[in-house]
Amino acid sequence: MNSLEQKKEAFGRLLIIMDELRAQCPWDMKQTMESLRHLTIEEVYELGDAILDGNQQEIKMEIGDLLLHMVFYAKIGSEKGSFDIADSLNGICEKLISRHPHIYSDTIVKDEEEVKSNWEKLKLKEGKTSVLQGVPKSLPAMVKAQRIQDKARGVGFDWEHAHQVWDKVNEELEEFKIEADADSSKMEDEFGDVLFALINYARFKNINPEDALEKTNRKFIKRFQFLETESAKEGKKLGEMTLDEMDVYWNKAKTLE
Numbered sequence: 001m002n003s004l005e006q007k008k009e010a011f012g013r014l015l016i017i018m019d020e021l022r023a024q025c026p027w028d029m030k031q032t033m034e035s036l037r038h039l040t041i042e043e044v045y046e047l048g049d050a051i052l053d054g055n056q057q058e059i060k061m062e063i064g065d066l067l068l069h070m071v072f073y074a075k076i077g078s079e080k081g082s083f084d085i086a087d088s089l090n091g092i093c094e095k096l097i098s099r100h101p102h103i104y105s106d107t108i109v110k111d112e113e114e115v116k117s118n119w120e121k122l123k124l125k126e127g128k129t130s131v132l133q134g135v136p137k138s139l140p141a142m143v144k145a146q147r148i149q150d151k152a153r154g155v156g157f158d159w160e161h162a163h164q165v166w167d168k169v170n171e172e173l174e175e176f177k178i179e180a181d182a183d184s185s186k187m188e189d190e191f192g193d194v195l196f197a198l199i200n201y202a203r204f205k206n207i208n209p210e211d212a213l214e215k216t217n218r219k220f221i222k223r224f225q226f227l228e229t230e231s232a233k234e235g236k237k238l239g240e241m242t243l244d245e246m247d248v249y250w251n252k253a254k255t256l257e
Contacts, residue, residue: 046062140210165201175190
């Protein structure tokens, strides 16, 4: 592994290259924070894919791509006279020191949950008006639900036991069934409540619902594509097959896993 000096040198090299690109490359010269935003989001999802794939080489490359974006934003900020990369780095360092008094001061904590609770309380002391204030509005709904629940737990607003949450799941399912049978306009609201409760239960079981659903998505894609290719080899077309016929290929795909 690289030494601290080598890491500093590599980061400095990136800063120099960023300066050169911003001064000489027509594409880089044209970019704004707004134009980079959607590209940054794409890079985050690419990193997420690499993590789910367990591909260390890809993770390494995607981290580099994201670091480039962070340096790019800081470069634009310095051009505006607003901030530079040192301001961003010092800012996060000060925040980490302030929010880890059990490391940098004399606060004593007994476990991870107490660390998280202190984190949320410290944020309120810093001027936040709500523990939910830091949840990005543009987060995907499932991720947002998980973060909302995590933050509420940090200040003690949570169930005590997993079975209580499961009871809530069943309660919401029953309410959804009632509205679905009545063909009510409330059906969507009740379905949202079911999902929120399930995400909450997943949290109690230390399951990341986003990761779990993505793994299921990938599993479905793999099985369905097997169904497509194998049925085509036998001269069959999906649109002309019965569900029972398709199930034969689907079950075969499951056994091959």
